């Protein structure tokens with residue numbers, strides 16, 4: 303990794319602490335989680351005890367309220383351990399589901415939902431995608447109709463990370479005022495869920511969630527009714543940047559295992575790492591990785607300095623996700639036949655990688671945003 307002016311000695315120490323924690327406490331269990339397709343509750347609680355589930359949240363509710371580059375380091379390290387299912391489960395919980403409570407929630411909502419999520423006692427999911435609509439949030443059909451002191455929710459969500467085991471969902475739904483966010487306890491009568499089978503990300507559960515006349519107290523509305531689109535747009539920038547950080551961290555981990563293999567494996571009397579054709583391929587992807595990292599760091603710095611960096615966040619997500627799949631494919635090739643064997647970590651990484659250009663806004667949607675801003679001069683404003 304190129305030395306970065308954004309990272310201080312504290313960030314390097316923080317990186318070391320997370321790396322050691324994951325290697326010692328979690329990594330020995332990764333194979334079991336992949337097999338069982340579930341992250342056990344104790345692991346969430348351990349992450350909570352370390353403060354990591356509240357890394358960007360307020361100290362008043364148990365969070366670390368860490369600076370932006372501690373978040374960068376954290377996300378890189380989450381993925382560097384090569385279990386993308388685990389990394390995405392944590393990222394969704396922290397940056398996509400509970401972040402809305404942190405930003406728009408009332409003190410009561412924070413006590414009830416944010417604090418236990420930070421402690422790892424409650425698992426959170428974000429319910430945006432629906433069976434008939436994913437990329438276009440404005441077309442959501444799940445409704446929440448006010449009936450006395452309650453909203454009555456009807457509809458369904460699909461592809462929901464943490465959705466099968468989560469305790470609650472930050473639900474995107476249509477109220478009379480427009481798109482709104484509602485916190486829904488997933489043990490409420492009328493909620494049912496179905497676990498989905500995926501190509502990769504096995505440690506992370508993904509669900510279809512159905513709502514049939516689910517009564518949700520009206521005090522569970524997040525912020526103002528009808529402001530959901532603005533809340534989502536605001537949060538999507540950090541969400542996309544976090545996914546980009548995750549991709550970069552994953553590539554760091556893949557680089558390490560590939561380099562180790564290329565030093566050890568010999569063909570035609572010399573290590574693979576000494577073969578020019580292979581070295582050049584690795585040099586190419588390493589250069590691309592470092593350039594994407596620099597864009598991510600610059601964008602993180604912009605956000606930290608109050609810039610609503612929609613264009614840059616979209617570019618980070620697009621470039622990192624596209625490189626992610628290609629990088630892993632290139633590295634797998636270095637392993638020859640062994641790369642295709644499940645017992646080699648690169649095989650799991652290869653399965654996992656395919657989701658990068660799909661989740662959190664597809665590459666096509668990122669290009670749409672970039673084109674609108676760069677070609678048509680469209681501007682987006684901060685919601686809060």
Ligand SMILES: Cc1cc2nc3c(=O)[nH]c(=O)nc-3n(C[C@H](O)[C@H](O)[C@H](O)COP(=O)(O)OP(=O)(O)OC[C@H]3O[C@@H](n4cnc5c(N)ncnc54)[C@H](O)[C@@H]3O)c2cc1C
Nearest residue numbers: 428429430431435436437461462463661662663664666667
């Ligand atoms: C493993 C996994 C976990 C997920 N976790 C969550 C989660 O926790 N919460 C959640 O809400 N969602 C989640 N998603 C959903 C994910 O965000 C959506 O799959 C994604 O946004 C795409 O939506 P879609 O699948 O409906 O595709 P569609 O919107 O139907 O798009 C299909 C294809 O058309 C392209 N396309 C669509 N519109 C345009 C356009 N205007 N121009 C050009 N091309 C276009 C898309 O890029 C895509 O290639 C998850 C998905 C997966 C696979």
